[in-house]
Structure formats: C-alpha cells, structure tokens
Amino acid sequence: MTALTKVLGWAALALAGCSSTHTMPANYAPAQTAIGAADAVGARNEPRAALHLKMARDAVARAQVLARQGDEHEAQLTLDRARTDAELALMVTREATARREANDAKRELDGLRRSN
C-alpha cells in the first residue's frame, strides 16, 4: 500500500507537470477580432489567406470544445493559434494588395519612361 501510494503520488506529480496549471477562462476576443479584420480586407478572396482564415475559424471551434471540456489552458493556446492564423490571413491579403500596387506603380513608371 505504501508503495502504491508512493507511485500514485509520483503519478500525480508527473501529471501535474505535464498538464495545465491555468484555470482562467479562455479569451476569445483577440482571435475573433483578428478573424474579423482578415475577413474585412477580403482574405477569403486570397487563396493562401483564405486557408489561414479557415484554420483560424477551425481553431476557435476547437477552443470552444476544449473550454466546454474544462480544458481552459488548452482552449486559450488554441485561441492563440487561431489569432496568429487570422493575423497571417490579414497580412497575406494586405501584402498581396501592396504587391499589386507596387507593380502598378512600376508599370506606370515604365510607361512614362517609354512614352518620353
């Protein structure tokens, strides 16, 4: 019995080490805001951005499941993933626009040079 108690005590310690120590409820706001921003700039029309936007939404859905299960720490980390994917979707879209604008400006300049 002593041996079993010892082993269980170890196991408890080991589990504590491996699993969450946070119990704060997950914060959905940053991820939702980032998804909204990506959506607003038209991320769904940019293939790579659309993929990350979908990943962000999927992660939010997973976080909700985790939170319902009481795994608040995992839920929060999953929301952090979601936010990062949404930010990437936003920036990929903005970069694509910036690249088009840079190309347009270059084309206009080349046109002006050719015509003069």
Add this chain to the structure above:
Amino acid sequence: MKTLIATFVPALALACASTGPSRELVDARSAYEDARLSAAAQHTPDRLLEAKQALDRAEIAHQDDPGSFDEKNLAYIATRRSELAVVYGSFEADRRARETSESVYKAKQDEIAREQRGELAQTRAELGSAQSSLAGTRAELDKARSETAAALASLGEAAKVRDEERGTVITLDGSVLFTSGKSELLPFAQKKLDEVAKALTDTASDRTIMVEGHTDSNGNDAFNQKLSQDRAESVRAYLVQRGVKSDHISAVGKGESTPIASNDTAEGRANNRRVEIIVQKASQSR
C-alpha cells in the same frame, strides 16, 4: 498490482522525458531560419524579434515538457509568427518599391514638364529673336531708303538732276569743278563728286554711266575739245576712285558742240561750261 505499476510508471516517464523535438518544433525552427534570411531582417526586425520570442517559448516548452500540447501549439504559433515576419517584410518592401516608383514617376513628370517649359521658352525666344531680326531688317531697309533719299537730296544741292530720253542727267557746274582752262578737280568739286559717287553707287550701281565734258565757245575748238575730254576723264577717274565700277562708266569730251544756253552772255557761257553725268535707264544698260 505490481505489474500495473511496472507498466504505468515507465510509460509516464517516457511521456514526460521524450527528448526529441516535435514535428511542429522542427517546422518552427526551419520557418524562423527562413524568416531570418528574408526581407524581414532588413525591413521589419521587430516582427522577426516577435518570431524569435515565439520560437523561444516553444523551445522552453519543449525543454520543460517535450512533446507536450504546449510545445506543439507554441511551436505552431512560432511557425506562424515567422511566416508573419516574412509577410511583413515583403509588405514593407512592396510599400517602399511603390513609394520609390511613385516618387521617380513624379520626378520624371516634373522633368518632362520642365523640358516642355524649356522648349516653349526656347520657341518663344526663337520667335522673339526672329521678330527682332525682322525688325532689324526693316530698320536697315528704312535706313537704306532714307540714306538713298538723303543722297539724292544732297545730290540735288550739288548738281541739277533731270530725267531725259537718254537717262538721268546730272549736270555739274564747270566753274565749281575746275579752275578756268584746267582739268584738275578743285577740293570743293571733290566733295560734290563724293555725293554724286555715293548716289550712283547706292542707286545705280548696275547702270551704264557716261560722263560728258562741255565747254563754252571761248577759245579754239581743238583746245575746247581736249579740255572737255580731260575734264570728263578727271570726273570719271574720280568717280571710279570713289567706288563707281570702272567698266560701267565712260568719259567723252564734247567741246563746245552742245551748248545748253547762249554763248553770247556770261551767264549762258557759265551754263555751257559743265560736266554732265548721264545715268542710262535700266533698259538701256547691259
């Protein structure tokens, strides 16, 4: 029971003490290397730093608890942070490229506008120059006209000028030109002939000119003939010296043969002593 413990404890130990990095962490390290070599290093070092910090968190999670949910998720986030750094770097590079193109475009436009203004100014200057040159030509023409008019007017003072069948006849008073019986021109005569020469070169440079010497009836015919010839030659020589073309002008002595007034009176004889310069009409010239 012992068997249970024997299997449970090593399994737990294995779960917690796994030393190899997760696939997510390997990806995160690789993604960070890509970001470090991208434009982010130059344009958005702050984003690269965020990526590094995210990777560090994943590495710590790996050290604390290899293969854990935290390691994998933090590594996933670190990968995305590195990708974000790359995208931010590209975004900044795009923005700068656009700004450069736009500013070069504007500079080029300004340059073109300046060139066009310059060309316009040059055209205006050329037009102005052409106009002033035209004005100059007009002024020269006016000056030439007024000089010719002045020359003719002064000629009028020096001599009588009249148009006849044979041409324009300029009659110079013999007593003004020569001492009695001589054929050398007087200084005053030279001055008068200068005016005549000027009028001839200005207005009749291509016409044929005849200089005729005339005397009154005093003295013998031969002497008068010779004197009139010498005087005509003197006048011709002087006019040639003053610019009248020598092959356009000839001299002849008429003696007393062609009086224009009576030789009976002093006044008549004075009128007969003369030199006539006949400028043939343009149609009569060669």
